[in-house]
Amino acid sequence: MNWHSLSPALSLRPGEEADECHVESLSESHGYLGYLRDNSKFGTPPAQTSFAPQAGRTVHVAVPAAIHRGNVRLRLCVICYVGDVRDVRKFWSGNGTTAAQLEIPYDTREVSLLLRVQGEGTLTVGTPVTHYGVSLDSWREIVPVLPNTRLRVEIETSSTQDLANSALAMIEFQDADEQPLDPSPDLAINVKLGNYCYLTTGSSTDVSKTDIEIEVPADASALKISGRQWKTRNATTVLDSPRVSEVEGQTHDDVFVKNMEWLRNLPAQSALVVLYTTAPPVGHPTLSLRPNRLAEEYRRLGIEVIFFPFSSIKNDQRLTDTGIVQFSRTELDQVNEVLRTRHGTGNLFICSSFPDIGALTTIDLLKASGWLTMYEVRDEMEEFNRVGYSKWFEPELERQVVQRVDSIVTVSPRLAEKMSIISRGTASPVVIQNAAPPALIAKGATLRTPEALASRLDHRVIGYMGHLTDSWFDWDLLITCAVTNPDLQFEIIGHGLPKNLDLPENVTHLGPRTHEEFLKICRRWLVGIIPFQPTPLTYAVDPNKIYEYLAAGLRTVTAPMGSVALCPSTYVYERPEDFPSTLRRAVEEEFSEGELQIINEYVVGAGWENRARTMVTVSGLEGMDL
Numbered sequence: 001m002n003w004h005s006l007s008p009a010l011s012l013r014p015g016e017e018a019d020e021c022h023v024e025s026l027s028e029s030h031g032y033l034g035y036l037r038d039n040s041k042f043g044t045p046p047a048q049t050s051f052a053p054q055a056g057r058t059v060h061v062a063v064p065a066a067i068h069r070g071n072v073r074l075r076l077c078v079i080c081y082v083g084d085v086r087d088v089r090k091f092w093s094g095n096g097t098t099a100a101q102l103e104i105p106y107d108t109r110e111v112s113l114l115l116r117v118q119g120e121g122t123l124t125v126g127t128p129v130t131h132y133g134v135s136l137d138s139w140r141e142i143v144p145v146l147p148n149t150r151l152r153v154e155i156e157t158s159s160t161q162d163l164a165n166s167a168l169a170m171i172e173f174q175d176a177d178e179q180p181l182d183p184s185p186d187l188a189i190n191v192k193l194g195n196y197c198y199l200t201t202g203s204s205t206d207v208s209k210t211d212i213e214i215e216v217p218a219d220a221s222a223l224k225i226s227g228r229q230w231k232t233r234n235a236t237t238v239l240d241s242p243r244v245s246e247v248e249g250q251t252h253d254d255v256f257v258k259n260m261e262w263l264r265n266l267p268a269q270s271a272l273v274v275l276y277t278t279a280p281p282v283g284h285p286t287l288s289l290r291p292n293r294l295a296e297e298y299r300r301l302g303i304e305v306i307f308f309p310f311s312s313i314k315n316d317q318r319l320t321d322t323g324i325v326q327f328s329r330t331e332l333d334q335v336n337e338v339l340r341t342r343h344g345t346g347n348l349f350i351c352s353s354f355p356d357i358g359a360l361t362t363i364d365l366l367k368a369s370g371w372l373t374m375y376e377v378r379d380e381m382e383e384f385n386r387v388g389y390s391k392w393f394e395p396e397l398e399r400q401v402v403q404r405v406d407s408i409v410t411v412s413p414r415l416a417e418k419m420s421i422i423s424r425g426t427a428s429p430v431v432i433q434n435a436a437p438p439a440l441i442a443k444g445a446t447l448r449t450p451e452a453l454a455s456r457l458d459h460r461v462i463g464y465m466g467h468l469t470d471s472w473f474d475w476d477l478l479i480t481c482a483v484t485n486p487d488l489q490f491e492i493i494g495h496g497l498p499k500n501l502d503l504p505e506n507v508t509h510l511g512p513r514t515h516e517e518f519l520k521i522c523r524r525w526l527v528g529i530i531p532f533q534p535t536p537l538t539y540a541v542d543p544n545k546i547y548e549y550l551a552a553g554l555r556t557v558t559a560p561m562g563s564v565a566l567c568p569s570t571y572v573y574e575r576p577e578d579f580p581s582t583l584r585r586a587v588e589e590e591f592s593e594g595e596l597q598i599i600n601e602y603v604v605g606a607g608w609e610n611r612a613r614t615m616v617t618v619s620g621l622e623g624m625d626l
Contacts, residue, residue: 003115003125004038007031010117019127023117025072030118035063035128037112043088045081050113051130053080055106058138060131060158060237062099062204063115070121071502074098077114083107094233096500099160099204101135101235129205131158133239136167136199136227143223143244145173145216150315153212153225154243159201159236163499166231171195171212173220180224185328186214187312193228201234213247213314233499255318259325263338266304269346271623273298274306274339276332276359277352278390281309281317282324287495290378290411290434290544291352295324297612303621308332310354332358336365343370346623352376355401356392363404374619375401377410377419377429383537387471402427407619411542412562418540430618433563436547438607440515447523448553448600450593456526460587463525463554465493465518466545468509474533474559474576475501481531481580482507488587491525493518515548522552527586530558531579546570547606550599555591557583568598 001021005012009027014020023033037046051061061078076093082105089108093100098115113128136157145151155169170193173181180194187195200208216223225242229235266272279291295305305324313326320326327335339347339362349366351359353376363373381398384390402408402422408429410416416429436444446452467473475498482490482504490507497509513521522528528549532538542562549556555569557579564570573582 002036002127004034005031006034006037006040006114007117015124017126020124021126022122022124024122025070025117025120028118028120030116033115033117033125035113035115037114042079042112042114045086045110046112049110050128051111053104053108053111054132055104055108057132058101058103058135058237060099060101060129060133060160060235061113062129062158062160063113064126064129064205065098065115065123067121067123070119072117072119072121072123074118074123075116076100077116078102079112079114080105080108081110081112083109086110093160097160097204101160101237103135126205131207131237131239133158133237136229136236136238139225139227139238141225141241142174143225143242145220145223145244146246147216147218147220149216150247151214151216151223152245152247153214153223154245155199155210155212155225156239157199157201157208157210157236158204158206158239159208159234160204161234161499162202162204163231163234164201164496165198166229166234167199167201167236168193168196168228168230169199169210169212170226170228171197171214172224172226173217174222174224175219176221178222181217181220183330184214184217185312185330186314187212189312189330196228198230199227199236201236207239215315255315256327256331259318259327260334260338262325263306263335266342268342268344269623271303271346271621272306272342273303273348273350273621274308275350275352276308276354276362277350278310278354279352280311281313281326282307282320283317291350291376293435293437293608294612294615296322297608298616299323300609301612301616303616306335329358332362336362340365340369344622345370345372345620348372348374348619348621350374350376350619351401351405353378353381355381355398356394357397360397360400360404363401367404372407372619372621373405374407374409374615375405375419376615377408377415378541380415380418380537380540383535383540387537389471398422409615409618412540414540414562431563432611432614432618433566433606434542434544434547435606435608435611436544436551436603437515438609440519440548441551441603441607443516443519444551444553444603447519448551448596448603450596452523452553453591453593453596456524457591459489459524460487460526461489461491461524462527462529462583462587463491463493463522464529464531464545465513465522465548466530466543468492468494468496468498470498472532472535472538474531477576477579478529478531479504479507481583484580485584488583491521493521518548519552522554525552525554527583528552528554528556529583530556530561530564532559532561534559534576547603550603550606553596553599555586557586568602569595
């Protein structure tokens with residue numbers, strides 16, 4: 001074995017794989033493992049270096065490690081022996097991690113890798129991984145480009161942690177005089193950073209790959225790429241120069257021109273809905289919000305749809321399979337010049353939880369042409385802003401949008417009350433709840449049967465599906481409940497799992513899943529949960545997941561929010577301390593066929609197609625026979 005125990009409390013034996021070592025820690029105190037080193041005289045160089053040092057270069061070092069039992073904490077130490085005197089330089093990873101980024105000191109002769117192990121338990125460790133490159137903050141590349149082409153930029157990195165949105169690449173086109181050009185609509189734009197793209201940060205032992213596609217402007221002669229470590233808890237190393245290649249096919253300009261031509265030629269009698277929203281582009285594989293769902297249903301009703309997502313859009317997203325035309329927000333002024341030539345109440349502009357200056361000016365512009373306008377309020381944006389999200393939000397702009405639009409729709413009574421206050425009683429907001437996708441309701445029918453219910457009773461699995469940020473998900477509450485109810489198993493589906501969570505053995509994170517995958521997984525669930533923190537932000541939302549739980553035939557245990565109290569088979573706990581007992585009631589109380597019948601009757605009317613019809617009716621959109 002290449003790993004050696006340097007402490008009496010650590011015993012080693014070969015692992016199941018050839019490059020693995022099984023470790024048992026017999027003490028709560030700490031000890032050390034040495035790679036290609038069998039003594040603890042750290043002041044003297046090893047007989048064999050752990051890896052070949054390249055002096056002056058940045059290196060990413062990671063040790064594959066998996067903890068199988070116990071509360072074991074790991075930390076990597078890299079020791080460099082410098083010069084003829086073998087001066088000792090130590091570099092430590094962050095607490096609880098087994099990966100480090102460092103610059104090898106000049107004249108380093110040997111390197112030793114040590115793994116500090118603290119706590120009683122068992123684990124396996126593998127062969128260390130090393131990658132030389134450039135630290136992200138020091139990374140700069142300038143690549144010559146041909147104008148009016150489309151490029152694919154491939155970037156390979158290694159990171160010390162799998163920490164989402166912690167590393168980004170900044171993209172800038174330059175003209176022949178090395179002057180920066182305007183940002184591209186293909187990528188996200190920040191006032192200070194310009195165009196940027198988050199880099200993929202996977203396991204510390206893996207090489208992560210990020211692909212970026214971008215249109216080259218007509219005046220560009222060079223592409224400048226640089227890096228920024230956005231979250232300093234992570235350390236990202238760029239492994240090589242980016243690979244830049246030309247993408248064949250239609251350019252951004254080609255598709256944009258075609259979409260604009262379609263809009264100019266759209267018959268005046270065609271009903272049109274324009275959505276300006278904080279949602280992602282229509283067509284995302286695992287992330288689809290209310291505006292995305294409603295856009296699809298408007299199309300099924302025969303309405304033409306233009307969609308402005310919050311994020312940037314790729315070339316192949318500009319026209320969806322269902323005929324939804326998508327534009328970038330940076331193109332709003334150009335699109336508005338055509339929209340203003342359409343007149344009458346067969347046209348509807350919906351500002352969906354994005355009351356910025358773009359929405360405000362568009363509302364004024366289109367109302368002058370006789371358009372209908374609506375403000376759709378999905379979230380408490382002021383609270384999102386307060387907790388660090390939606391930094392663009394300004395209450396005064398929302399107030400002006402509320403006072404200008406023809407109709408206001410909210411997803412919850414609390415938001416309706418707030419909009420009424422903002423309008424000083426002049427508006428009459430209508431509450432239109434969220435829903436479940438029609439396909440999910442149809443496919444979930446087999447789970448809303450006595451046979452499926454009987455099968456679930458054989459399991460004691462509790463499930464959650466949704467975003468996992470600790471800004472609103474009450475992790476402390478869930479973990480405490482799981483620890484005090486060891487007979488229950490908890491399965492968690494979703495994006496955004498916080499780092500350094502110490503999950504009990506009966507809590508499993510399954511990662512993001514599609515609705516197809518959800519239906520397979522939830523066959524064994526007995527109850528769906530929504531354990532949100534009691535804040536103004538969560539009180540105002542109407543969670544999609546409660547309708548998705550019902551579509552799958554599940555009871556729900558939830559914090560008080562939105563319109564959840566109106567849903568059948570829903571157990572609402574008013575105080576966090578009541579969550580465990582309320583969950584226990586939902587698990588233990590008899591689930592009758594009569595209750596199942598009530599769920600089936602409710603779900604039939606809780607699909608997005610019904611919500612879309614109601615939205616159209618409330619808006620007053622003409623030319624629709626509903």
